[in-house]
Amino acid sequence: MKLAELQTKFCQHLLHQPVDLSALNITGPLPVEQLMSLYRNNFYVSLTDYLKGCFPSVNALVGEEFFAQLAKAFIIGQPLANANIELYGADFSEFIDSIEQTRSLPYLAGIAALDWGFDRAKGVTEIASFPFVELEQLTEQQQLQIRFQMPAETLLLASDYPLLSIWQGVKKDCLEGIDMDLAEYLILQPSVTEAAVFYPLSASQYKFLSTISTGISLEQLADTADFQLHLNHFIGNAVINGFTAGDE
Amino acid sequence: MLQANANIDLSDSRSIAEHAIGIGLRSPHHQQIVEQRPQIDWLEVHSENFFTEPSAQRRVLDQLAVHYPLSFHGIGLSLGSTDPLNKKHLQQMKALIDCYQPALISEHLSWSSNNSRYFNDLLPVPYTQESLDIFCDRLNQVQDFLGRALLVENPTTYLAFSDSSMHEWEFLNEIQRRCQCGLLLDLNNIYVNSINLGLDAKEYLQQIEVDAVQEIHLAGFTRRQLENGQILIDTHGSRVSEPVWQLFRDFRRSCNAPALIEWDTDIPALEELLSQAELAKQQQAVVSKEQIG
Structure with missing residues (x-):
């Protein structure tokens, strides 16, 4: 398999898209799914932790579990477009405003905007x-x-x-x-x-x-x-x- | 207070002595290091955290660059990817390097982007001829653009590809030979891979092009129990383990490169990092004594 195809399939798996993992010819100490889940978990956990740091009030209002679900949906839907993570999360407020699951907290998107604004202001x-x-x-x-x-x-x-x-x-x-x-x-x-x-x-x-x-x-x-x-x-x-x- | 891009006196910042022991500069310690200026041989920063200017981070770096030699450790160039190089990222990196003239610049043998989407992780490369050609081509482009040689760090990988046609050390040595770059040897990564993937750590240290190693990383790992067995995770979130100290002592017999205590998660008090750095000095003192004896 060419490297470009391997990397695309690897990433598709990280993003929960259906991939035939056996085609990647992976070996290791554990079943392939478990080895890949280490990478997948790291991807979501690292970005979720980063978002949690940027949006502490949103996290406090919805709780860890719901925040993790929100973050995961955001991570899948909003690609990280740069290796420099610094601007990632600018659209989180808009995302919260756009989804059904946050309808019962109509002020949540505004709180996210405040969290983001506060986080950015700290850097000035x-x-x-x-x-x-x-x-x-x-x-x-x-x-x-x-x-x-x-x-x-x-x-x-x-x-x-x-x-x-x-x-x-x-x-x-x-x-x-x-x-x-x-x-x-x-x-x-x-x-x-x-x-x-x-x-x-x-x-x-x-x-x-x-x-x-x-x-x-x-x-x-x-x-x-x-x-x-x-x-x-x-x-x-x-x-x-x-x-x-x-x-x- | 110094401003970013002011005329910073970097006279002592452009070289790191052999056997020097440094620590990774992390934001919880910024203020303390600025105020107390502890005895540390050198500091390493994650380049991407200092791209924005002006910023609070850059102010800290302005102040520290006067007192400590610096190394810039990148995590975002994605050298092993088949994507085109990110020109904006490269320009930001060059601007940072031009401003501070770090003694060392390093990146990873890994990839982190695909179809312009980034994954905030260091993903594994199959050690094939195609990967080698791609990696070297990109590294050469980067070095040409920056006008400086990089160090390439050996990765932690939790899996291997059966399509790989060479050992990791052969892959790294070949990169070094083709690109005339340096190597950054992370001894914790070698240990973690030796346990997880059965790689022979001693053979690795014998086979790697030791003269090309210009930096050593020391860090801690975490043991994680999974459904089908145990695996070591390269968390950089604990003290350096005894087996890694042993590798350090072994490797010190043939390599004088500066070494770094790397701690990225569950970051402890600065004193803990400094005590790990002191321990590293003690380890190399043991080796020196043996060699004299």
Whole structure:
């Protein structure tokens, strides 16, 4: 058998696809199925452990057994596209939202998004301050064309559920007394001192920041409700920390 | 604090002395090593964990590169695969190497990708002429791209292929000969394979091209009971076992390459790793005494 075919069949077996293992001409101290199961288990266990590390609140909410099933389905459905595992899991929230088995926990996908956002924010080591001097150096016409920026790994979330309360409740192992019908808007941002910080937002603030994240110009942004109020607030609190010139 | 890619003084980082004993740098120990700077001859990192820049990991590496010689140990090149080489991965690796100029760069005799899908594992290669040609072709491409020779590490395998036409040491020696690379000999892997697959460890150490061995790995294994028998698993999650120390003493009689304590799962306190490194020094001191005597 050619090497390419052998490797394809080997991988198909890891992914639970039907393969005639006898064709691989494997030998060893145990039956072929058991030898192959060592590789298969290692594949799922290592990626499941990695996902567990990225999504601790999801794991706490659903329990180890269900998390392992979720992870396995995700691993099979979402190939690891790079040897560098670092970005694997970015679609886990979307995956949770798409499957029937999590319908009874409608906030779970949002919690996964928060877990992921927190995990990513931890890796940010530098957060720039707003460049007021550079802004002042632009002409008025140039200023109208700038596009505001938020720090890398900023996450904006809108949910029909009180995600932040649930997420913090999981951390404290206490979910009692949370009003599950409370819709919530929030922002998560990296922080040099605390890994990540969370702010609850009003609907109007959320809309403003969402608009900024689409990359529209200051001239267009000026038409949004409470523009000046929001801009002052978010630059003042370092939620907006930069801009790009219109032609970038 | 130093920033990634700043002008790091790497003057001591480009060579690792013979008989030097290092440890694998793992994230639970980052802060402690940065703050306490313990007496360690050299550090080895998993290259892929440091690709992202800027990152907290890179800041740690910036600080440690000033004080310790480094070795970069890759797990993602998938040299034994029939897939095309991952150019992005190679570029990231080159950028990391260019930044830190590690003393050693190593990868595995294994594969981990198929049809562009990665499996986060080191999968076994059949020791055939076709595998050898493919592996050497890819390794040559990588070495040409990086402008440096790699070390290739012998794997742990839980199975063998009856299509294999040569011993693992013959396969490695041939890779070394064709690619002019170095070898990284993991003595725990040899021991685990000797128990699981009946490989002759002593013959392995006699047959391997000893002059090409530029690094030795020492690690622990786990014994797992399965339905039809017992098997050793290369977990890198425990102390080095006595049979592996014995192999180390035996091999030290002919090989002076630096050695590394590798511990990847159930990572203990740094002190435990340092005490394993100290034990490695004691083992080689025993051999030196015998040789003098």
